[in-house]
Amino acid sequence: MAKKKMLEAREVKREYIMGKTVVRALRGVDIDIEQGEFVFIIGPSGSGKSTIMHILGALDHQTAGSVTLDGKEMARMSDWQLSMIRRNKIGFIFQNFNLVPSLNAIENVMLPLMTSDMNKTVLEARAIKLLKLVGLGHRIHHRPTELSGGERQRVAVARSLINEPEIILADEPTGELDTKTGTGIMQLMRKLCKEKGTTFVIVTHDTEYIQKGDKIFHIRDGLINQEIYKGGKVIE
Amino acid sequence: MLRMALQNLLRKKSRTILAMLALIIGVMTIISLISITEGVKGRVTDVVSQMKGIVVTQEDVFMPTLSRLETSDINKIESIPGVSVAAPRIVGQIMLLKEGEKRSMTAQPFSIYGLDPAKEALTKKGSLPTGGTILRGRALKSGDTKAVVLDEDTAKDEKKLVGSKIELGGNKYTVVGLAEAVGGAGRMAVVPISEARDILEVPTDKITGIYVETNNPEDDKKIARLIEAKIDDSSAQTTEDFAQQLMGMLSNIDAFLWVISTISIVVGGLGIINTMLMSVRERKKEFGVLKAIGWTQENILQLVMYESILIGILGGIIGVTLGWIAVQIAKPLLGISIMTVTPSLAIQATLFAIIVGVIGGIYPAWETSRLDPIKAMSDR
Numbered sequence: 001m002a003k004k005k006m007l008e009a010r011e012v013k014r015e016y017i018m019g020k021t022v023v024r025a026l027r028g029v030d031i032d033i034e035q036g037e038f039v040f041i042i043g044p045s046g047s048g049k050s051t052i053m054h055i056l057g058a059l060d061h062q063t064a065g066s067v068t069l070d071g072k073e074m075a076r077m078s079d080w081q082l083s084m085i086r087r088n089k090i091g092f093i094f095q096n097f098n099l100v101p102s103l104n105a106i107e108n109v110m111l112p113l114m115t116s117d118m119n120k121t122v123l124e125a126r127a128i129k130l131l132k133l134v135g136l137g138h139r140i141h142h143r144p145t146e147l148s149g150g151e152r153q154r155v156a157v158a159r160s161l162i163n164e165p166e167i168i169l170a171d172e173p174t175g176e177l178d179t180k181t182g183t184g185i186m187q188l189m190r191k192l193c194k195e196k197g198t199t200f201v202i203v204t205h206d207t208e209y210i211q212k213g214d215k216i217f218h219i220r221d222g223l224i225n226q227e228i229y230k231g232g233k234v235i236e
Numbered sequence: 237m238l239r240m241a242l243q244n245l246l247r248k249k250s251r252t253i254l255a256m257l258a259l260i261i262g263v264m265t266i267i268s269l270i271s272i273t274e275g276v277k278g279r280v281t282d283v284v285s286q287m288k289g290i291v292v293t294q295e296d297v298f299m300p301t302l303s304r305l306e307t308s309d310i311n312k313i314e315s316i317p318g319v320s321v322a323a324p325r326i327v328g329q330i331m332l333l334k335e336g337e338k339r340s341m342t343a344q345p346f347s348i349y350g351l352d353p354a355k356e357a358l359t360k361k362g363s364l365p366t367g368g369t370i371l372r373g374r375a376l377k378s379g380d381t382k383a384v385v386l387d388e389d390t391a392k393d394e395k396k397l398v399g400s401k402i403e404l405g406g407n408k409y410t411v412v413g414l415a416e417a418v419g420g421a422g423r424m425a426v427v428p429i430s431e432a433r434d435i436l437e438v439p440t441d442k443i444t445g446i447y448v449e450t451n452n453p454e455d456d457k458k459i460a461r462l463i464e465a466k467i468d469d470s471s472a473q474t475t476e477d478f479a480q481q482l483m484g485m486l487s488n489i490d491a492f493l494w495v496i497s498t499i500s501i502v503v504g505g506l507g508i509i510n511t512m513l514m515s516v517r518e519r520k521k522e523f524g525v526l527k528a529i530g531w532t533q534e535n536i537l538q539l540v541m542y543e544s545i546l547i548g549i550l551g552g553i554i555g556v557t558l559g560w561i562a563v564q565i566a567k568p569l570l571g572i573s574i575m576t577v578t579p580s581l582a583i584q585a586t587l588f589a590i591i592v593g594v595i596g597g598i599y600p601a602w603e604t605s606r607l608d609p610i611k612a613m614s615d616r
Contacts, residue, residue: 057528059609060610079532079533080532080533083527083530083532084530084532086528086529086530087531087532088530090530092528092529094525094613098521098522098525098528098613100240100522100525100526101247101522102243102246102247103240111526111529112529112530112531113530115237115532159529160529
């Protein structure tokens with residue numbers, strides 16, 4: 001069965017100028033992600049894994065090469081168009097949860113669509129459903145400071161789902177959690193991928209979880225070192 | 237989003253208050269200053285409308301009570317053709333003491349008006365600030381001694397009725413009449429001129445001023461100049477002169493108020509810019525996240541503007557309230573009873589605060605909306 005191509009990166013390069021030196025964060029990366037896949041990007045710190053995630057997530061522009069989402073080239077989009085892509089098609093999960101401290105769980109979940117024209121009641125109902133889905137039905141009015149690390153990340157997962165995104169990008173989602181909690185979050189994301197068909201791209205340096213992946217990109221020094229498919233089969 | 241802006245402000249209450257402080261002080265200042273000048277204007281207009289004819293005083297004196305003219309000047313003025321009457325005046329201020337008191341910290345200045353009832357009867361309308369309208373009892377008449385006409389406010393304050401006795405400068409006087417208290421005229425006692433001489437210790441050959449009426453009011457200006465020419469070191473002012481002088485003074489006050497208001501706008505605006513900048517830079521990461529999860533530049537601009545405008549609204553309301561309280565406190569201290577904070581003044585001051593909020597928010601909002609989400613999120 002041919003899957004729909006979701007994200008495609010070709011020869012993506014990203015250079016930064018830091019003082020007088022040019023940092024080549026990405027030196028020609030190719031990545032293909034199909035709909036419904038559970039994908040890992042792994043690599044040591046400084047390898048460029050976060051950079052590629054930002055580019056895939058419409059948060060950053062590449063210096064050269066092309067990135068297409070649903071067949072549309074993102075390099076040519078305006079700031080507003082990219083905001084709309086992030087609002088409508090992409091969900092984000094961050095290492096340090098990045099919840100807004102003044103808002104409670106349900107408000108944090110609604111945040112991405114708070115500025116859309118969506119009906120408030122519909123939005124609230126959807127947020128409650130998602131908080132229940134991630135196991136926080138009893139905590140919807142708690143502020144982030146009243147929640148544990150694992151619970152905060154669950155709020156963040158619920159938030160990433162509020163816009164019913166086609167793809168969720170997670171940057172070290174288990175980085176600040178203990179192993180048990182981290183495994184719980186990982187299982188939750190795997191379940192959502194299976195049940196909702198949402199594509200997940202997870203950046204991690206935690207190799208413990210990657211057996212669960214459909215596709216694993218190993219990035220090193222700004223290049224894809226290996227593309228490992230499920231079952232440990234290595235393809236150069 | 238408005239609720240979110242409010243929650244953001246409540247998160248750091250002390251900083252929000254700090255941001256509002258400059259604005260509150262500005263609004264307060266404007267409220268109290270404007271109501272004071274409005275009060276003064278009202279008072280001046282009232283007094284001027286009561287005045288007729290020409291008032292002659294010594295030239296270049298700071299206050300009418302310090303003016304000294306010769307008693308014989310009355311005859312000199314009456315000899316000028318066109319003058320119908322020249323009535324002498326002895327005015328001054330004393331402290332009104334409670335019975336048995338030697339001195340008092342709370343005593344208020346009290347005006348003594350000494351006049352000659354016989355001459356006064358010849359004027360068309362009394363030149364006194366009371367307007368001459370007697371509410372109870374009668375006006376002074378020739379031959380009165382130890383008699384006084386009080387304004388009704390003083391009578392009420394001092395609990396005096398027609399027939400009561402009141403102590404002025406050590407002597408007891410009988411209240412023969414109560415006159416209408418004309419706005420802003422202040423507390424006063426009208427007594428026969430010889431009594432005023434006694435109370436204020438003015439020698440028999442001196443008076444403080446002369447009130448002149450003419451046969452034809454259109455000649456007032458011309459006659460005033462003749463009086464000044466005839467009497468050395470004198471100043472003769474017509475109602476028109478007075479009005480012009482006062483209006484000139486009031487326009488200076490208006491200009492001064494404009495300067496104060498402008499300073500308040502600048503200080504209040506800078507205060508908001510400063511605190512808002514500090515506040516948004518501290519929350520850089522949060523705004524980065526908002527941008528990352530799909531908020532547009534406009535959304536973020538709107539959020540920061542809401543916060544700033546809320547500061548303006550709250551600052552305005554608090555400032556108006558405090559200004560109103562300040563006016564209530566100042567009223568009895570300054571003795572200006574017309575001073576009021578009108579609804580339109582309150583609304584204008586609040587609008588002014590909101591405008592400052594808008595102006596103060598523009599730069600911080602613009603800067604925040606242009607944040608690069610990645611850089612902002614990696615900010616620690």
